[in-house]
Amino acid sequence: MTFQITVQPSGHQFSCEEDETILAAAMRAGVGLPYGCKNGACSSCKGKVLSGAVTHKPHQERALPKDEEAKGASLFCCALAHSDVVIEAREVAGSDDYPIRKMPSRVATLERMAPDVIVMTLQLPANETLKFRAGQYIEFLLKDGKRRSYSLASPPEQDQPLALHIRHLPGGLFTDQVFGAMKERDILRFEGPMGTFFVREDSDKPMVLLASGTGFAPIKAIVEHLRAQGSTRQMTLYWGGRRPQDLYMDALCREWAAALPNFHYVPVISAPQPEDSWAGRTGYVHQAVMADLPDLSGHQVYACGAPVMVESAKADFVERCRLPDDEFYADAFTTEADLNK
Known part of the structure; x- marks a missing residue:
């Protein structure tokens, strides 16, 4: 059986088979719903069901708590339609520019x-x-x-x-x-x-680039892309790890900071050991952002790394630092172990 999915506020519509997730159907139709892991772990695709019936395939409760699901929240990467459905979701312009x-x-x-x-x-x-x-x-x-x-x-x-x-x-x-x-x-x-984790180039807002561990990888691509484009947009990278060795391209980041007047770098270590002789910032990396930038109302944030870091950053930045909810872009790095929790 085939059902009709309508996206609000855009009004875009697409068909969805009964054994197909809403996200998979949207991707097939070229409708740019946000997404990350596609496995019910990162919550990047979370939206709201305004009308119609859906059930969810197995997913992490952290990504979709039962109380949120009861109020209509949905993970579209896990949502199966059982009727025509109207959803509320923020669409991502340009997400289908390049074919998979x-x-x-x-x-x-x-x-x-x-x-x-x-x-x-x-x-x-x-x-x-x-x-x-x-x-x-x-x-x-x-x-x-x-x-x-x-x-x-x-x-x-x-x-x-x-x-x-x-x-x-x-x-x-x-x-x-x-x-x-x-x-x-x-x-x-x-x-x-x-994925829909990429820089929104239609904005000139200063950017906070937040990474933990190998979450640095897509951040590196973004910095080098903007540099290649000759962008003068302000960028501040906060990169966190447990030990200094976790910041495995620290020297490159320092080179960027020396060469680019619009780029700033703040390394943060959460568990330095005496033998590390670490003299820099310590603690949780997202809390370093909050200490430096208590008002994020005029910023965009691009966060990538462990799900707990991404979730904590979004909650704290929105609730305590006035970051607009729709200016937080994230890619939570989920592992197979995460998916089985």
């Missing part, structure tokens, strides 16, 4: 940047290019239909292999392979680009 493609690639380089971080670069076939927006991600297509998502750390202007920052999760199906048997020239298949 399945492509083969060859591992070009594997560079260890920290004990648990490897930068992988991928070479595409001759005469092939991947068009994407800085901040988007790709999904590796693994055996048995499994997928693993990684943000592109290289800007779209870069005529070089695609770069990805991969953190080792012991026992992880894909990361054990990357940190173990994988070698240069291995073939990997992926699908992309995906």
Whole structure:
């Protein structure tokens, strides 16, 4: 059975099969609903059901608490329609500018940047290019239909292999392979680009770029993209880790700060050890933003990293720092372990 989905306030409509999620149907129809993980863990696709009946596939309760669901909130990546449905959602202009493609690639380089971080670069076939927006991600297509998502750390202007920052999760199906048997020239298949985490270039508001761990990857792509475009927009990067070694491209960030008058860098360490001799900022990275910028009413925030950091930042920035809810853009890095919680 096929149902009609209507998006408010835009009025856009698209059809949805009964075994298809509302998000999947929207993507198929070229309607730009926001999304991130597509697995019910990050809440990027959360909106509201105004009328009609839906049920949700398994998802993290943290992403959609039962009390919110009872009031009509919905995770569209998990929502199955059982009637015609009217939803309320903020659409993302430009999210469907570049088609999602399945492509083969060859591992070009594997560079260890920290004990648990490897930068992988991928070479595409001759005469092939991947068009994407800085901040988007790709999904590796693994055996048995499994997928693993990684943000592109290289800007779209870069005529070089695609770069990805991969953190080792012991026992992880894909990361054990990357940190173990994988070698240069291995073939990997992926699908992309995906996601609605990319810079909104129709604004000149100062930007807070907030990253934890390898959440730095899409932030790096955004900074290098804006630099390539000659943008003079103010950017302040807050990058957090437990130990200094977690800021595995700290030197690059300091180079940006020295070279770009519109870029500022604030590294923050949450658990420094005496042997680290850390003399910089400490604590939770989003709280450093709040200390420096208690009024975010005129800013945009781009946050990427662990779900707990992203969720805490949004709640605190909106409630305590006057950040408009619709000026917080995020990509929560969910792992397979997160999805099984």
